[in-house]
Amino acid sequence: MSSKLKETFSDGVRAKRSGQAAAPSALEGPPAPAALAAKVRTLGPTMTRSMQRVAEAVAGDPAGCAALTVTGLAELTGTSEATVVRTARVLGYPGYRDLRLALAGLAAQQQSGAAPAVTADIAVDDPLSSVVAKLAQEEQQCLADTAAGLDTTQLEAAVSALVTARRIDVYGIGASNLVAQDLAQKLLRIGLIAHAHADPHMAVTNAVQLRGGDVAIAITHSGRTSDVIEALRVAFDHGATTVAITGRPDADVAQYADHLLTTSTARESELRPAAMSSRTSQLLVVDCLFIGVAQRTYDAAAPALSASYEALAHHRHGPRRP
Structure with missing residues (x-):
């Protein structure tokens, strides 16, 4: 359905009243490293399966993927170099080089403890103390993801x-x-x-x-x-x-x-x-x-x-x- 999104002009207003593919404004620039995980969670379900593999890889191991060339990431995910580049662009980066820079920044944040981990699903037999902790973490993550994206x-x-x-x-x-x-x-x-x-x-x-x-x-x-x-x-x-x-x-x-x-x-x-x-x-x-x-x-x-x-x-x- 992404073809139905309307083009975004640099003044921030949707281009015209007809369905078109969404394109990031030239003035917006790529998303900050902190927004990368939020982008993956938001846009992942709309991607093709091969692009999802790339997105899941970079979100799951930003440090490891930041060290890979476009060819290396394509081989790791069983996709093509073109798929890697398309995924980077869907996530808001002009090219793979910009995505690698964001991955390196995200990895540094995670090592410093700035990026919270994703919580596990709540199980039927979870004690209420765990429920409180997991829900609080989930709320914090959602607010941070929304603000970043x-x-x-x-x-x-x-x-x-x-x-x-x-x-x-x-x-x-x-x-x-x-x-x-x-x-x-x-x-x-x-x-x-x-x-x-x-x-x-x-x-x-x-x-x-x-x-x-x-x-x-x-x-x-x-x-x-x-x-x-x-x-x-x-x-x-x-x-x-x-x-x-x-x-x-x-x-x-x-x-x-x-x-x-x-x-x-x-x-x-x-x-x-x-x-x-x-x-x-x-x-x-x-x-x-x-x-x-x-x-x-x-x-x-x-x-x-x-x-x-x-x-x-x-x-x-x-x-x-x-």
């Missing part, structure tokens, strides 16, 4: 659209709707007109009313939730600026997104079919959007937020006595 150019563009939006619709189903509601209520409290829609019929009904100057945000970890995609498509077709928050940048939702914000792809297991770390990554992106908007509209946002706190004070402490 988040395209700040796209984030800045999404913030700019929200700041000037006449109206904001946020779409999400299930756990993603909890995140959608969180974003909508945050924006409402600083004076923006924002609504979260969980009902797919209401979402599409509202999306039809959007126009240029409005913003629609779709939140779907899989990127394939049809009800969310349909609402975003309608908003897109009616001229609204569209934003997708997803763990799968190659998925269907991307073809209707002017701005794509990628979250970490959480590892889900039989015991955690809807891992809470997916939601945690989404909430981090939501907080980044909110703080960005609040910074840009501080003169209006601060009094609005203060007024909402004041209005809700009696709910927390009881009504004021005369």
Whole structure:
């Protein structure tokens, strides 16, 4: 599905309203070493099997792979030199030389203890003390991966659209709707007109009313939730600026997104079919959007937020006595 991703211009805005292959901006540069593991986890499921072997090798043994030539890595993974180069480019590096430099940097971070290890899946018979430790590690890893892989150019563009939006619709189903509601209520409290829609019929009904100057945000970890995609498509077709928050940048939702914000792809297991770390990554992106908007509209946002706190004070402490 990667052919459906839209081209990214150097100004950070999705190129045009048609599906095209995603290409990193010339001004963005390759991702930092700390972002490499996050890139592999996020993009790995979208790669061919041969490219996955290369990606898994560099993420699993960055020090060893950094010492290999392109021919050596191709032989190690049972692939071709062309596959190695293509994998490097998909991960955001101009060529294999740049990937080797990132691998060397990542290996140095790991040796210094800066890169946390990936936790094991939670087993049925794990004691609660292990569950707490593993979940905490997983949350930390997902937040770090999301922060490392988040395209700040796209984030800045999404913030700019929200700041000037006449109206904001946020779409999400299930756990993603909890995140959608969180974003909508945050924006409402600083004076923006924002609504979260969980009902797919209401979402599409509202999306039809959007126009240029409005913003629609779709939140779907899989990127394939049809009800969310349909609402975003309608908003897109009616001229609204569209934003997708997803763990799968190659998925269907991307073809209707002017701005794509990628979250970490959480590892889900039989015991955690809807891992809470997916939601945690989404909430981090939501907080980044909110703080960005609040910074840009501080003169209006601060009094609005203060007024909402004041209005809700009696709910927390009881009504004021005369």
